Amino acid sequence: MVMETRQARQYASAPSLFAPLAMHDVDRYLEAATRDNTRRSYQAAIRHFEVEWGGFLPASADSIARYLAEHAQTLSINTLRQRLAAIAQWHVSQGFPDPTRAPHVRKVLKGIQALHPAQERRAKPLQLAQFEQLVVWLDAQIAAASMTGNDHHLRVLARNKALVLIGFWRGFRSDELSRLQIEHITVEPGRGMTIFLPHTKTDRNHAGTTHKAPALSRLCPVAAYVAWLAASGLAAGPVFRRIDRWGRIAEEGLQASSVVPLLRKLFQDAGLPQADRYSSHSLRRGFATWANANQWDLKMLMEYVGWKDVRSAMRYIDAADPFAQHRIEAALAPPPATPPSAPPPERRPTVAPKLVPETRLTVDLYIERNSKFVRGKSKARRWIEQFCLSQYQMRVFEQRRPRYEIVMPFAAGPELEKAIEVLLADMHENADLCNCFIEVTLHDPLTDTHWS
Incomplete structure (x- = not known):
């Protein structure tokens, strides 16, 4: 007791x-x-x-x-x-x-x-030439404000320059720029800066993502960030904040909705044409287009920006020859005449095409309704095929109990594991939206590895 x-x-x-x-x-x-x-x-x-x-x-x-x-x-x-x-x-x-x-x-x-069909409206990309024009204008305005001792104007210009340079070179959207925190940014002089975002639009697990931005000889985001901190005196809290007419800096960060009007006014003041067609997505589209024109492969670009699927990345990339004019004209051009006495053309050794790493997987899928009173199995399968599997060269092997083959553009390793994790999460999410649950297994027959 x-x-x-x-x-x-x-x-x-x-x-x-x-x-x-x-x-x-x-x-x-x-x-x-x-x-x-x-x-x-x-x-x-x-x-x-x-x-x-x-x-x-x-x-x-x-x-x-x-x-x-x-x-x-x-x-x-x-x-x-x-x-x-x-x-x-x-x-x-x-x-x-x-x-x-x-x-x-x-x-x-x-x-x-x-x-009422409507073409998707996309923000005008900020091309490198316009980007440089904008930064040159900002530098001139900063120099003038320094000479006249206009501290209020100097703070606004320093903030705007840092916002544009970080936004462009990191491909950040307005919501990401508005949520940057000083305590989550580390600067390594002469090398670059590390930026941690506790959560992003594509971070479903709220694990946070880490981004790096390089220190550059010109158009440098790191130098602009350091200059903004020096001009503002900020040591913690939101990086980008509202500045009132008297030069006082707000405690809270900029609202994401205020970034687009800020950018458009900035572009207009700098003399960029069609300033109203720009948005915060213009920074990301501009960087993606620049990277594509400078031979960044798609995989490298997706890793740098943080895209999880190919479709998202392709929406931001403008082709260097969008109408295929140069390619077609080159094919239509008549071949140059060969002089009769010219020696036969030299035979060059055939260069083997560069092998792109890939992994072929089989996908076994079982779909069941959450309740006998709901319908949605057919829609769940259709959505999973359309929004999840089709981006990986999907082939259907069996119709009754769905079985597929997909090709992922990664070799075995962390990138493949991450892509599979995202794919499985997307498949379960689409099934949930249709009031269904799924059992799914991915299998690599070469290594006999299974994921579920």
Whole structure:
């Protein structure tokens, strides 16, 4: 009896091991699982549906179909899809059936896409010539501000120069630039800078990513960053901040939404034509186009910028000869006349083509519904094939229980492991969106290695 009482006191004295987690902690972790940009865009979508359009939540499939139809001519198809995703998330989180999955809602969306096709709008890339023109203009303005002792203008110019140079050479978007923290950046003089981002758009596991930017003889992002810290006196917190008319620097960082207007005004002041066609994506597209023109292979470019799939990378690269004019003209040109007395052309040894590392994998896929009351197996398979496997030269071996062969552009090693990890996560995510679960196994027959 004494032992029982003593043990009871021991357990009672350790409440931290057994006490339930406070609800506010649960809410905090749930909130952290959703990105700030996603949360804000979903809140705006729900507000538009309820307040501006006058819809009611929970909603019926008919009301959502009417909502789509009434905005078909004013909103892009991508915006409508985002609105549907927000409405669906609201219903699921509140425990209601998801009306956006109703067949006629999907048919209405498909009809809108058919009747109102729109070409994807892409930001104008900041080409190297315009990039240099911008930096030269900034340097001239900084020199003038230094001579006149205009500290306010000097701070603004130093911030803008660092933002443009880091954004271009690292291919950062506005949300990444706005979230840079001084304590997460390390400068190695004469070599470069290391930048840690705790989370990014493609970092689904919130593991954080590390980027490196080089120190350059000109157009140097490292020197611009150091100069901005010296001009601002900042030692911690957000790197890029708002500066008011009196030259006071805000405590909080720039909002991602304010970066694009800032860049457009900067480009306009520097005399760049069509300044309104630029955005923060212009920095990334400009760097990707420059790297492609300077013989960076796709794999190297994807590793440097942080792209996980080929489709994302190709959207940012502008071909050096977009209309294929030079290639076709070269093929149409008549061959040069050979003089009769000319010696026969010298036979050059055939150079073996450069082998591109690749790994062929077989993929065994099993799809099942989460519940017998939902449908989605066919859609889950279609989405997995279209959005996950097709980018890897997919071939279908068996139709009844899906079996495929894919080719990954990596040899065995960490890059292959990372690509497979991302592929598996994408496949599971697409299955979840269709109310299904999957069992998937990847197999390398050469090494007899399995992943699942």
